Amino acid sequence: MRNRVIVALAALLAIAAGCGGRSHTDMHAAGAMRVGVETKPKAPQVGENTLRIIVQDASGKALSGSRVEALVFMPAMGSMPRMESRPVFRPVSPGVYEGKFGLIMGGSWDIDLSVTPPDGPYERLAVRLTVGNPEVTWVTEDAAASDSAVGAITLSASRRQEIGVTTAPLAVRDLDHTRRVAGRVTFDESRRTEVTLKFQGYIRSLRADFTGAPVRKGQVLFTVYSPELYSAQREFLDAIMVRDTLPTGPSRFRASELAEAARQRLALWDLSSGQIAALEKSRKPQEAVPFLSPVSGIVTEKMVVQGSSVMPGTPLFRIAPIDPIWIVADIYPYELPLLKVGDPVKVNLPLGGKAQRGGRVSFIYPYLEGETRTGQVRVEVPNGDRALLPGQLVDVEIRIPLGKKLALPASAVLFNGDKRIVFVDRGGGRLEPREVVLGPKAGDWYPVDSGLMAGDVVVTSGNFLVAAESRLRTPENAK
Numbered sequence: 177m178r179n180r181v182i183v184a185l186a187a188l189l190a191i192a193a194g195c196g197g198r199s200h201t202d203m204h205a206a207g208a209m210r211v212g213v214e215t216k217p218k219a220p221q222v223g224e225n226t227l228r229i230i231v232q233d234a235s236g237k238a239l240s241g242s243r244v245e246a247l248v249f250m251p252a253m254g255s256m257p258r259m260e261s262r263p264v265f266r267p268v269s270p271g272v273y274e275g276k277f278g279l280i281m282g283g284s285w286d287i288d289l290s291v292t293p294p295d296g297p298y299e300r301l302a303v304r305l306t307v308g309n310p311e312v313t314w315v316t317e318d319a320a321a322s323d324s325a326v327g328a329i330t331l332s333a334s335r336r337q338e339i340g341v342t343t344a345p346l347a348v349r350d351l352d353h354t355r356r357v358a359g360r361v362t363f364d365e366s367r368r369t370e371v372t373l374k375f376q377g378y379i380r381s382l383r384a385d386f387t388g389a390p391v392r393k394g395q396v397l398f399t400v401y402s403p404e405l406y407s408a409q410r411e412f413l414d415a416i417m418v419r420d421t422l423p424t425g426p427s428r429f430r431a432s433e434l435a436e437a438a439r440q441r442l443a444l445w446d447l448s449s450g451q452i453a454a455l456e457k458s459r460k461p462q463e464a465v466p467f468l469s470p471v472s473g474i475v476t477e478k479m480v481v482q483g484s485s486v487m488p489g490t491p492l493f494r495i496a497p498i499d500p501i502w503i504v505a506d507i508y509p510y511e512l513p514l515l516k517v518g519d520p521v522k523v524n525l526p527l528g529g530k531a532q533r534g535g536r537v538s539f540i541y542p543y544l545e546g547e548t549r550t551g552q553v554r555v556e557v558p559n560g561d562r563a564l565l566p567g568q569l570v571d572v573e574i575r576i577p578l579g580k581k582l583a584l585p586a587s588a589v590l591f592n593g594d595k596r597i598v599f600v601d602r603g604g605g606r607l608e609p610r611e612v613v614l615g616p617k618a619g620d621w622y623p624v625d626s627g628l629m630a631g632d633v634v635v636t637s638g639n640f641l642v643a644a645e646s647r648l649r650t651p652e653n654a655k
Contacts (some may be wrong), residue, residue: 201230204314206299208234211291213303218310222279227263229273231291238271243292248277250285258611262629282307286315288608300602328608329642336605341638343601346630349583351618352575353514359505359523359555359572361564363496369471371493374445377402379484380464384493387478391469391495394448398480398492399464405445409461412438416456446470473497498566501559503535505572506550514576514616515540521555522573525563533557533564537574576616581623584614588634589622590643598628599635599642607635607642 201212212230227246231239249260263275279285284306292298302315331341380399384391391397415435422428442452448468455461477494486492503523507515515537523533535557545552555572557564564570589612590597596614599607612627628634635642 213312220305220307227275231271239293240270241294244273245290247288330605339638339641342636343633344636346632348580351578351581353616353618355574357505357572359503359570361568362502364502368496375402375404382482389475393472395469396466397469399466499559500556503555509551512551520575524571583621584624585636586620588636599639601633
């Protein structure tokens, strides 16, 4: 008797397992399978829920090892964007699979369900659930096809060939976004120099006598006569003469200190070491002392003429180098977060210019330009041949590495107002429009922010004709 009871219990457990342990769930025929759908909690709620899928064969036996995928979505309506959630399923018992999904608002949500048995073709089913309602609704193929929010279409293989439909699966790629903008050539502000005197004097002659004159470091800019400078030269020469006439001892040491102090005074008045050495060798003070350029570049401003009387600190010249040179490019504010210092840049002269320079973003300005309300980035490039001239406009290509992203071919995207639509190949000739959110274009690709996943097969050509044949329409056309 005990053995018969055990056998009976085992048989009941086997029947329960074959039915997925949920014999009361409404099962829906899907090809050679039967599929049931439940939610936990029974009445879906705003927030996290669990989707439970029961898969059986035609005889009611649990089908383990099946692949289950689902997209829970609410189509775009008016200004409200499309919302979706993709549960990831795991087996919890023979033929039973569970995945968590989120609902961010009340109302009715559609479920695009795909079930692939271990040894057969996959089947697609459409289910609809409503927040607060414990019942799920099976949507028939005819109802789905007539739903203008879905807009799916089924095309035969011959028709697809006629209109040139091609498809491709999505994969993750390394993407770069190239931004082409206008840039302005400008001087390197960090190397600009203002020439002044530290003593009162008079300009005897000008060597850099016009604005725009090129100068080299160490080149004579002008000669200057200054009673103070002439006196300082005499003091230096007297100090070294006394030093050289004294024998070694405390007096000579003191004379050497005085000579060094006089030398330091001349150096602080911007006489070069070469000029001081020449003065020491000649032992003759100069009335018209040459004043040398402290940097190489071009004269951008000249504020003196021959014979000018100058006071200490009076600006005489402003000099700016043109190698290297800066290029300041305007960037839309929404693109600034994509940029970083070090991003590679290519600079081209417009109108067929042959000059081309490579550089990198050296600085991103922390504010927007007042009139255009655009962001700005700075690029430092070499300019030894002086092909780039301050004030010139140039074309700037900034390559922004986006990293590894799910990549969608640009040819697959249809633009419907502010929406981006892609046709997804669901198999069996069925093509379904899907609204997607894309990142900035990267060559022939778009990075996918949401709406698709790796492995999805999308229409890459012929999609305009597919859209014409489908029931896809904007809200205005649907009225």
